[in-house]
Amino acid sequence: MNKVYDKIFKYSLQMIVIIFCVFPFYYSVMTSLEGSSAVFEPNFFPTEINPKNYNYLLFEHNFPQTILNSLFVATVTVSISITISYFAAWSLSRVNFKGRSMFLFVILAISMFPQIAVLTGMYQLFLNFKDFYFNIFDLRVKGVTSLLWLCFTYTMFNIPFTVWVLTTFMKGVPKEIEEAAIVDGASSFLILRKIFLPIMTPAIFTTAIMAMIAVWNEFLFALTFTATNSDRTITVGIALINGTIEYEVPWGSIMAASVIVTVPLVIITLLLQGRIMSGLTAGSIKG
Amino acid sequence: MADININTVNKYFGDVHVIKDVSLDIKSQSFTVLVGPSGCGKSTMLRMIAGLEDINSGTISIDGQVVNDLPPKQRNIAMVFQSYALYPHMTVFDNMAFGLKLEKRSKDEINERVNEAARILQIEDYLQRKPKQLSGGQRQRVAIGRAITRKPKVFLFDEPLSNLDAALRVQMRVELAKLHNELEATMIYVTHDQTEAMTLADDIVVLDTGIVSQKGSPLELYDKPNNMFVGGFIGSPKMNFISSKILSKSSDATEVDIMGMSKISVSKMSASSSEGDSVTLGIRPEHLVVNGDSDGSWESKVFVVEKLGDVTYLYLEKDGEPLVAETEGHSEIKVGDTVKVGFPAGRCQLFDSSGQAFK
Ligand SMILES: Nc1ncnc2c1ncn2[C@@H]1O[C@H](COP(=O)(O)OP(=O)(O)OP(=O)(O)O)[C@@H](O)[C@H]1O
Ligand SMILES: [Mg+2]
Numbered sequence: 100m101n102k103v104y105d106k107i108f109k110y111s112l113q114m115i116v117i118i119f120c121v122f123p124f125y126y127s128v129m130t131s132l133e134g135s136s137a138v139f140e141p142n143f144f145p146t147e148i149n150p151k152n153y154n155y156l157l158f159e160h161n162f163p164q165t166i167l168n169s170l171f172v173a174t175v176t177v178s179i180s181i182t183i184s185y186f187a188a189w190s191l192s193r194v195n196f197k198g199r200s201m202f203l204f205v206i207l208a209i210s211m212f213p214q215i216a217v218l219t220g221m222y223q224l225f226l227n228f229k230d231f232y233f234n235i236f237d238l239r240v241k242g243v244t245s246l247l248w249l250c251f252t253y254t255m256f257n258i259p260f261t262v263w264v265l266t267t268f269m270k271g272v273p274k275e276i277e278e279a280a281i282v283d284g285a286s287s288f289l290i291l292r293k294i295f296l297p298i299m300t301p302a303i304f305t306t307a308i309m310a311m312i313a314v315w316n317e318f319l320f321a322l323t324f325t326a327t328n329s330d331r332t333i334t335v336g337i338a339l340i341n342g343t344i345e346y347e348v349p350w351g352s353i354m355a356a357s358v359i360v361t362v363p364l365v366i367i368t369l370l371l372q373g374r375i376m377s378g379l380t381a382g383s384i385k386g
Numbered sequence: 387m388a389d390i391n392i393n394t395v396n397k398y399f400g401d402v403h404v405i406k407d408v409s410l411d412i413k414s415q416s417f418t419v420l421v422g423p424s425g426c427g428k429s430t431m432l433r434m435i436a437g438l439e440d441i442n443s444g445t446i447s448i449d450g451q452v453v454n455d456l457p458p459k460q461r462n463i464a465m466v467f468q469s470y471a472l473y474p475h476m477t478v479f480d481n482m483a484f485g486l487k488l489e490k491r492s493k494d495e496i497n498e499r500v501n502e503a504a505r506i507l508q509i510e511d512y513l514q515r516k517p518k519q520l521s522g523g524q525r526q527r528v529a530i531g532r533a534i535t536r537k538p539k540v541f542l543f544d545e546p547l548s549n550l551d552a553a554l555r556v557q558m559r560v561e562l563a564k565l566h567n568e569l570e571a572t573m574i575y576v577t578h579d580q581t582e583a584m585t586l587a588d589d590i591v592v593l594d595t596g597i598v599s600q601k602g603s604p605l606e607l608y609d610k611p612n613n614m615f616v617g618g619f620i621g622s623p624k625m626n627f628i629s630s631k632i633l634s635k636s637s638d639a640t641e642v643d644i645m646g647m648s649k650i651s652v653s654k655m656s657a658s659s660s661e662g663d664s665v666t667l668g669i670r671p672e673h674l675v676v677n678g679d680s681d682g683s684w685e686s687k688v689f690v691v692e693k694l695g696d697v698t699y700l701y702l703e704k705d706g707e708p709l710v711a712e713t714e715g716h717s718e719i720k721v722g723d724t725v726k727v728g729f730p731a732g733r734c735q736l737f738d739s740s741g742q743a744f745k
Contacts, residue, residue: 275471278438279532283485284459297475384469 124361131354139350152355156340161328162356165336169360172246172332173314176253177307180261185303187258188265189291193277203266210259214319221252225324245330252320257310264309268302269295273384304371312364333360388449388462388539388572389414390435395444397430397596404430406596407444412574412589414449417566419583420576421619422593428576429468431593432542435574436465448540461540464533468544468576470525472517478504478528479513485536503531506561522549527558534565543575547582555579559586580622584608592616614741617668623699625735626674626709630667632659640736640744642667645704650682650731654744665744666737671699673733674711676719680728684709688723700725 134149156162190196191203225248232244272295280290296303318334325331331339337356340349390412397405404427412418420428433439435446437458445452453461464485473481479500486496504510507527517525526549533541546562547555559582566573566586577583583590584604592599592607592615599619600612611617617625633641639653642665652667659665686709690701698717702709702725711727719725736744 273469273471275467275469276473278458279465279467279471279473280484281438282436282458282463282465283532283536284488285484289488294473384471 127354127357130350131358133351152351153359155352156355156359160340160352161331162336162340162359164329165331165333166360168246168330169315169332169334170363172249172253173311175250176257176314177310179250179254180257180310181265181303181307183254184258184261184265184306185296185299186291187262188269189287189295191262191266192269193274203263206259206262210256210263214256218319218323221320222323243330245325248324249320249332252324253314253317257313260313261306261310264306265299265302268299268306272298275384308368308371311367315360315364389447390540390572390574391445391447391450392435393445393447395434395446396442397427397434397439398442404596405434405441408596408598409444410591410598410601412572414572415570416588417563417573417575417586418589418591419587420574420591420593421578421583422599423619424578425595426593427596428593429544432465432544432574432576435461435540436463436542437461438465462538463540463542464536464538465542466529466533466544466546468548470517470529472525472528472532474517477514477516478509478520478531481517481528482531482535485532489536499535499537500531503535506534506565507531507558523551523554526550530558534569537569537571539571541569541571541573541575543573545576545578548578555582562586580620583620590620592619594619610743611668611735612743614666614668614737614743617735617737617743621670623671623710625668625670627737628667628669628707628709630665632661632663632665634661635659640665642736644682644684644729645707647684648682650729650734652731652734652736652744654734654736656736656738656742656744659738659744664739666741667729668735668737669729669733671710671712672697673730674709675728675730676700676711676713676717677726678728681731682729683726684729685724685726688719688721688725691717691719691721693717702727 129145131152132145132148132150134147134151140146191199228248228251229244232247276294276298277290280294285293316334317332318338321332321335322338325335328339333356337353337360340352340356390410392408392410392412395405395408396403408431420431422428430439434441435448437453437456441454445454447453448461448463473484476484482500482503483496486499491499500513501510504513507530509524509527509531512520512524512528517528520528526546530543530546533543543562547558550558562573562575563586575582575586587604589601590604590607591601594615600607600616602610604620607616607620611620611625614627618627628644630642630644633643633649635641635655636651638655639651640655640659641649641651643649644667684702684704686702686704688700689703692699692701693715696715698713698715698719700711700713700717700719702711709727711725713719738744
């Protein structure tokens with residue numbers, strides 16, 4: 100008897116959580132498929148399926164450009180931060196040097212720094228960077244400056260986090276595995292490439308996805324450092340979608356845009372799900 | 387040729403003094419077994435020789451060359467780790483071939499050596515598996531395989547057979563002995579297993595909390611322990627220790643009493659001892675004579691009888707002094723019987739109050 104109640108309790112709790120999490124997404128998918136007037140009638144199932152919002156975004160708006168911009172920024176940022184943090188994590192978890200724990204503490208402290216606190220300073224730096232960039236390279240490709248600067252600031256804000264996470268993972272890899280490789284005659288670099296990299300792959304993917312999501316969702320810097328429509332990233336792009344008339348909030352297009360930008364994240368996460376955190380060192384050591 | 391000379395080496399972990407002024411000379415191509423209680427520093431010794439652990443003072447030389455500052459790969463050693471430390475992402479074959487690939491051996495040679503090692507260790511069927519698909523004993527054999535494929539001058543084994551079943555352990559023990567002869571390498575071997583230590587070793591080194599308590603051939607340690615620690619550590623079941631007193635001293639023997647029941651004259655001397663001193667008399671269970679004539683004797687009730695088939699152990703006690711005696715397998719003695727045990731004087735050891743043996 101008790102078992103039945105247990106089950107009912109468990110499943111209803113799960114249902115509540117799932118509905119709570121998924122409903123907003125469901126509602127935005129639904130809204131995105133409705134025409135402009137149907138949007139304002141609350142309902143659980145779409146009354147019509149109308150791809151006009153998607154058509155508008157993908158073919159009449161510069162939304163595809165913002166997706167490309169975001170992809171560019173995310174890819175550059177994530178690759179640079181992961182590469183740097185991978186090596187940093189090795190030294191922070193394996194090489195004994197004075198002030199190591201202090202260093203880790205500072206990194207943690209930095210990653211708690213609010214973005215808004217450095218925003219004005221960053222903006223001033225951005226202006227200088229722009230001058231510098233324009234003078235040196237004489238490149239006046241609008242947008243690229245902003246995007247590069249975004250990559251730089253995102254990398255800066257991402258690295259403490261990725262270093263911290265990767266260091267924690269690398270500390271979890273038993274020291275003996277590395278020592279066995281040392282005895283076998285491997286150099287540090289070779290160990291990083293042939294031993295740690297394969298062992299750490301799941302951890303690296305996990306960290307990369309988290310960093311990617313952070314970059315993908317960032318709004319404040321993206322808004323501050325971009326000035327023209329051609330160098331917007333998606334978050335700003337969505338915020339700046341305007342309606343056909345001044346006083347209309349274009350819910351349909353906004354929802355369609357949200358769905359479009361969520362899909363790549365969902366796909367990446369699903370693809371890598373199997374790799375995320377599957378037994379890092381199973382079978383390597385005793386016990 | 388690969389002599390290993392360890393000269394007054396000290397090792398601290400923070401404030402903890404783990405290895406204390408250890409000096410050892412290990413002859414080229416010898417098989418040296420390190421034994422000692424858990425935490426006495428055996429693994430640390432191996433790791434220092436391997437170069438995985440810095441030493442705080444002293445020198446370690448291999449083949450006459452001081453290797454204090456040489457990295458492991460220039461020391462020409464291989465090590466089997468207590469915890470296996472297999473590469474989790476590589477197959478068994480790749481685990482064993484890793485070192486050879488780094489040495490840029492040819493494919494054929496790698497194949498040949500790995501297969502040879504796999505044959506010796508009976509893991510040919512698992513070559514394509516990952517470590518996580520193996521049992522503890524199989525993993526342990528892969529770890530040994532990884533060391534032997536490289537054929538270095540010095541092998542360091544940290545309890546390499548601890549996870550194998552009894553039969554396989556005997557078999558591997560024989561294989562290691564053969565391997566030792568074939569490879570002409572110097573081997574240093576840590577074990578908790580008495581039989582492994584006694585059968586494999588040319589020399590046994592007994593470590594006691596970071597100090598070399600005694601080094602010698604297995605029989606030397608068995609017959610003439612330097613101190614109570616070694617006497618108690620070598621041999622199973624343990625040597626019996628009975629408190630006793632010196633009754634008299636002559637020029638070549640010391641007469642001691644046994645529980646006030648009898649006295650024996652042991653032909654061992656210590657210059658620093660004198661009449662009336664308390665001493666400890668040590669004798670192994672297998673040397674006690676049960677219900678027979680001998681030099682001195684002791685009578686007690688039997689509390690526990692353990693029949694192992696080939697031998698029977700009798701657990702005796704008198705006035706708080708426990709004693710284990712060995713007798714034949716099919717003994718008629720039962721719990722509650724009173725037995726007389728005899729002490730052959732030639733088999734008795736004497737230890738002074740600080741635990742040092744009379745010579
Ligand atoms: N990295 C370390 N930091 C601090 N103390 C250590 C470290 N490694 C070992 N020790 C200490 O050094 C002592 C010797 O350790 P070691 O591993 O050499 O023991 P062992 O003789 O191999 O024991 P066992 O038979 O249990 O394997 C222990 O007291 C241990 O606590
Ligand atoms: Mg150990």
